[in-house]
Amino acid sequence: MSDPSATRGGIALLVIDMQRALFAKATPIYRAEQLLANIGALVARARAGGAPVFYVQHADKRDLAEGSDGWQLHPALQPLPGDGRIVKRHGSAFEVTTLAEELQVRGVTRVVVAGLVTHGCVKAACQGALSLGYGVTLVADGHSSYSQKAAELIEEWNGKLAAAGAEVRPSAEISFA
Numbered sequence: 001m002s003d004p005s006a007t008r009g010g011i012a013l014l015v016i017d018m019q020r021a022l023f024a025k026a027t028p029i030y031r032a033e034q035l036l037a038n039i040g041a042l043v044a045r046a047r048a049g050g051a052p053v054f055y056v057q058h059a060d061k062r063d064l065a066e067g068s069d070g071w072q073l074h075p076a077l078q079p080l081p082g083d084g085r086i087v088k089r090h091g092s093a094f095e096v097t098t099l100a101e102e103l104q105v106r107g108v109t110r111v112v113v114a115g116l117v118t119h120g121c122v123k124a125a126c127q128g129a130l131s132l133g134y135g136v137t138l139v140a141d142g143h144s145s146y147s148q149k150a151a152e153l154i155e156e157w158n159g160k161l162a163a164a165g166a167e168v169r170p171s172a173e174i175s176f177a
Contacts, residue, residue, distance in 0.1 A: 011176055012084075012108040013046040013053045014093060014129075015039060016115030016122050018077055021063040021070030022146060029116065030150030036076045038142045038171040039114050043077070049176030052106050054084035056093040058121060091124035100132055110135035112174055113166075114142030118153045126161050136166040137174060 018039065023029055046053050055073060059066040066087060079085065086099050093099050103111070111129050113136060115122055122143040129136045138161050144150055162168045 010107050010109040011046075011049075011051050011112065012103055012106065012110075013042055013051060013112045013114070013176070014056060014099075014125060015043065015053065015077065016056045016093060016113065016125050016143075017058045017117070018055070018074050018115050019057055019064060019070065020072050020074055021068075022116050023074055024063075024070065025146040027146045027148055029146050030144045030154070032144070035142065035144045036074065038139065040076060042112065042114060042139065042142060042171055042174060045174070046112075046176045047080070051176040052082075052084055052108065053079070054086055054093075054099065054102070055079050056086045056088055056097075056099070056115070056121075056125070059087050059089055088121075091121050092128035093121070093125045094128035094132060095124075103134070108134070110137065112137045112139060112176075114139040114171075116143065117145035117147075118143045118150065118157050119145060119147070123157055123161065126166050127164065130165050136161075138162075138166045138168045139174060140168050140170045142171050 063070045086097050088097050126136050158168045
């Protein structure tokens with residue numbers, strides 16, 4: 001883990017479930033290449049700004065069995081040794097994980113949320129963070145799904161999570177400085 005005293009601004013990036021198996025579904029991830037580019041740029045800006053980056057990976061007994069090839073992060077995302085790694089078995093990255101404790105140690109009060117899937121684990125991470133009192137920025141163009149209705153789901157949940165208290169901003173407008 002990186003030095004908690006190095007964290008500036010109390011902000012962290014949460015990259016949710018960007019795992020190989022989710023990119024191999026029969027219905028492809030909506031705008032997958034743009035999603036990967038946007039998240040890659042966010043990771044680079046977070047690191048440059050001294051903000052911690054946490055990669056959250058879902059584990060289940062189906063196609064996301066912990067340690068399996070499908071469970072691994074997409075090859076476009078390469079965590080560094082100081083990045084946080086969280087394994088979860090529930091929808092929310094905060095449910096029965098050490099994420100809240102790790103954020104607290106680093107003085108994090110706001111999380112930027114991006115990843116997969118919009119109406120599942122991304123929604124649950126935002127709701128979990130809000131319920132714990134974190135400020136939440138949902139990356140408007142930084143989450144997606146493998147649903148035929150992905151575009152509608154993204155728009156719907158950007159609106160619903162904004163109404164619940166999350167700030168919804170496009171990736172290009174998010175700074176970690």
